[in-house]
Amino acid sequence: MKLKPLLTIAMLCLPTLAMATNLQVGGNARSISVKDHGELVLNNDTITYQAWNSKDMLGKVRVIQAIAGRSSSKEMNATLMKAITDAKFPEDSYQTTTIINQDDAMWGTGSFVKSSAEDSKQEFPWSSMVLDKHGLVANAWQLKEDNSAIIVQDKQGKILYVKEGALTDGEIQQVLTMINDNL
16 A cells, blocks of 8 residues: 555655744744843944844844854855845845854854854944844744744835745845845
8 A cells, every 4th residue: 555655754754844934925923032142232342232022123124144153054145145235235224134043053152153243243233133042033933953044024024035045146136136126
């Protein structure tokens, strides 16, 4: 009977399906708060932290880069981040938000992840950066571990684009066009 092999294949696929993100184009991201560390705030070369809520992202077109606290995850979509920086989108209607999952860092590197986030905030003060010590955002949005997710949302928070993993050159152009079309 062919039912048994099909059932076996279906059971093997379940863990993969369970790990798929719950972010859907046309929907809104689940609201989530990060209180332990939270958003990095730069004040006269001093970094402080404040509680952050995903609702704070409304009002501007956003590219949200949700990354694991690993260099490999940061590099995964570095080409997109450079293209966004080079595009010089107007700060009053566009912002990049980087959410770093410190809980998804290699064991013993948490302090390096925090230091790297603070260095990045110094380098890109106009960007919104969130250090998520316990991985609350990744859990709420069901993001894959050791990865980079790119989410584009409009000013009302509607998701226009979502992809986990490295974007191709064509996808980068698609994201840049989406940003321009929604400013």
